[in-house]
Amino acid sequence: MNKNLMYDVVVIGGGPAGMAAAIESYNQGAKTLLIERNEKLGGILNQCIHNGFGLQYFNEELTGPEYALRFVELLSKTKVDVLLNTFVIDINGLNVTIINEKGQTVVQAKAIVLAMGCREKTPAGIMLTGSRPVGVYTAGQVQKMVNIHGKLPGKNCVILGSGDIGLIMARRLTYEGAKVLEVLEIMPESGGLKRNIVQCLNDNNIPLKLKHTVTRVVGNTRIEGVYVAEVDGFTPKLETEKFVKCDCLILSVGLIPEVDLVKNLKLNPKTGGADVNEFRETNISGIFSCGNVLHVHDLVDNVTYESKLAGTNAAKYALGKLTHKKPFNVVAGNGIRYVSPSFGYMSEKEDLMIYFRLSSRITKSYICVKCGENEIYSKFVLAANAGEMQKIQIEKSKINGDLTVLVRGQ
Amino acid sequence: MKTTCIMCPVGCELTIEKVGKEVKVTGNSCLRGETYGKNELTNPMRIVTALVKTKLGVLPVKTTGMVPKNRINDVLKEIEKLELNKAQAGDVVIKNVCNLNVDIVVTGNY
Numbered sequence: 273m274n275k276n277l278m279y280d281v282v283v284i285g286g287g288p289a290g291m292a293a294a295i296e297s298y299n300q301g302a303k304t305l306l307i308e309r310n311e312k313l314g315g316i317l318n319q320c321i322h323n324g325f326g327l328q329y330f331n332e333e334l335t336g337p338e339y340a341l342r343f344v345e346l347l348s349k350t351k352v353d354v355l356l357n358t359f360v361i362d363i364n365g366l367n368v369t370i371i372n373e374k375g376q377t378v379v380q381a382k383a384i385v386l387a388m389g390c391r392e393k394t395p396a397g398i399m400l401t402g403s404r405p406v407g408v409y410t411a412g413q414v415q416k417m418v419n420i421h422g423k424l425p426g427k428n429c430v431i432l433g434s435g436d437i438g439l440i441m442a443r444r445l446t447y448e449g450a451k452v453l454e455v456l457e458i459m460p461e462s463g464g465l466k467r468n469i470v471q472c473l474n475d476n477n478i479p480l481k482l483k484h485t486v487t488r489v490v491g492n493t494r495i496e497g498v499y500v501a502e503v504d505g506f507t508p509k510l511e512t513e514k515f516v517k518c519d520c521l522i523l524s525v526g527l528i529p530e531v532d533l534v535k536n537l538k539l540n541p542k543t544g545g546a547d548v549n550e551f552r553e554t555n556i557s558g559i560f561s562c563g564n565v566l567h568v569h570d571l572v573d574n575v576t577y578e579s580k581l582a583g584t585n586a587a588k589y590a591l592g593k594l595t596h597k598k599p600f601n602v603v604a605g606n607g608i609r610y611v612s613p614s615f616g617y618m619s620e621k622e623d624l625m626i627y628f629r630l631s632s633r634i635t636k637s638y639i640c641v642k643c644g645e646n647e648i649y650s651k652f653v654l655a656a657n658a659g660e661m662q663k664i665q666i667e668k669s670k671i672n673g674d675l676t677v678l679v680r681g682q
Numbered sequence: 683m684k685t686t687c688i689m690c691p692v693g694c695e696l697t698i699e700k701v702g703k704e705v706k707v708t709g710n711s712c713l714r715g716e717t718y719g720k721n722e723l724t725n726p727m728r729i730v731t732a733l734v735k736t737k738l739g740v741l742p743v744k745t746t747g748m749v750p751k752n753r754i755n756d757v758l759k760e761i762e763k764l765e766l767n768k769a770q771a772g773d774v775v776i777k778n779v780c781n782l783n784v785d786i787v788v789t790g791n792y
């Protein structure tokens with residue numbers, strides 16, 4: 273058995289979110305434990321071998337594994353206890369039940385940081401019809417298969433969904449000698465970063481078919497092909513249906529926060545993650561959340577900023593130093609799909625950090641924050657896509673009531 | 683030509699034109715974007731990431747700098763040829779790959 277474990281702060285998940293939170297918690301003087309179910313730290317970054325990480329945070333262009341190693345290094349300079357190969361199976365109040373080779377144990381925490389990341393949506397999740405032969409994978413599975421195990425899922429691939437992981441994998445598969453026939457996107461616009469469409473698809477002459485979807489998967493034991501059709505809204509136009517022969521269908525259809533572990537967690541219906549205040553504290557006092565388990569991030573740099581905040585505040589809470597003053601709401605207004613956090617507290621010294629996503633692509637517009645009738649913040653944007661997370665920072669001294677984030681024209 | 687800058691996730695929409703002998707880039711918001719735009723018209727460059735085989739499994743690698751887009755396949759072939767015993771993050775596994783003045787370096791561990 274593990275001996276009786278007691279910590280100020282227990283961080284669950286050893287990806288970039290958990291590592292940053294644990295380091296900050298330790299820096300605040302809290303006795304901190306970091307728990308990871310895999311045999312190594314780094315989370316999903318270990319399978320993201322492409323470059324483009326850390327441009328904001330490190331001012332350098334790193335690959336996923338390099339970004340992870342930077343934090344493994346920082347962590348090794350702290351006295352944070354790390355448990356690898358350890359699965360958290362239950363959270364009850366502030367008691368965390370873990371299971372590992374020593375058996376099952378309850379860890380008592382004074383504060384918890386949730387940093388479990390997210391998982392991918394499945395064929396059922398997007399109501400794909402037809403059979404389920406071998407050869408249908410999610411993009412994350414393929415990323416792991418290719419980048420960690422060095423295996424190819426097929427020779428002729430169709431990718432459904434133009435999320436970033438799918439785009440990145442289109443290039444990886446091409447580099448490894450497979451043929452990516454086409455990428456299909458049901459929406460009129462790709463949810464992936466523009467740079468990924470340019471450097472992954474255009475560079476390799478892979479067609480991106482917008483307003484197209486897979487209507488049926490064909491094949492008994494192995495996939496033989498898919499039927500593809502144009503859509504009108506979400507309804508396939510059956511007269512446009514055609515057969516595409518392939519030995520692999522890859523779904524890149526989005527991610528959902530992995531929140532199931534915590535009972536009675538109040539969720540934000542727009543993000544699927546917890547509803548949090550500016551400290552990234554959930555409705556359950558003492559439980560904090562950050563990274564992809566809070567809301568799906570496209571940039572790891574943003575994960576790091578958010579997680580440092582959660583780690584700092586979890587430590588303050590555990591040490592009895594976190595004060596909650598008069599609350600104000602943060603609301604998504606015109607043109608904004610969601611905001612995180614949903615509320616803050618007045619008169620704290622720290623700036624308020626708001627993350628949000630747009631409802632649709634904007635060009636030559638202002639992103640503004642209103643407090644009552646007063647516009648307390650505005651930023652001109654030349655162009656921004658709905659797929660890209662936005663971040664703004666507001667001085668607390670300017671806030672005296674509820675805030676609305678919105679988009680307006682000139 | 684018009685394209686999206688890939689130097690960072692902001693993704694500025696660039697317009698690249700030849701004005702006399704000069705290449706003019708507009709729409710960029712930093713110097714990296716200007717350099718990228720100029721190269722895009724004359725000699726497009728990319729960082730290449732791939733995998734190297736070792737006896738203990740594959741490891742991720744990258745080029746230490748950009749290489750011309752039309753040489754990516756040559757670089758991939760050189761990496762493909764390697765079969766190492768083992769390696770770790772930071773190891774240079776090919777020096778001056780294809781005479782392009784960049785190295786291939788390991789970026790992760792097992």
Ligand SMILES: Cc1cc2nc3c(=O)[nH]c(=O)nc-3n(C[C@H](O)[C@H](O)[C@H](O)COP(=O)(O)OP(=O)(O)OC[C@H]3O[C@@H](n4cnc5c(N)ncnc54)[C@H](O)[C@@H]3O)c2cc1C
Binds near residue numbers: 288320412527569
């Ligand atoms: C499949 C996939 C591919 C991605 N590819 C890219 C990409 O190519 N480029 C990009 O910029 N972004 C990519 N992302 C986004 C990327 O995930 C984020 O930038 C960032 O890595 C998220 O960090 P995180 O720490 O919140 O989550 P993760 O990196 O997912 O880390 C969560 C960690 O928690 C652990 N964990 C979960 N549950 C438990 C439990 N019960 N007990 C113990 N440990 C647990 C997991 O093992 C994991 O290590 C990808 C995301 C996914 C899901």
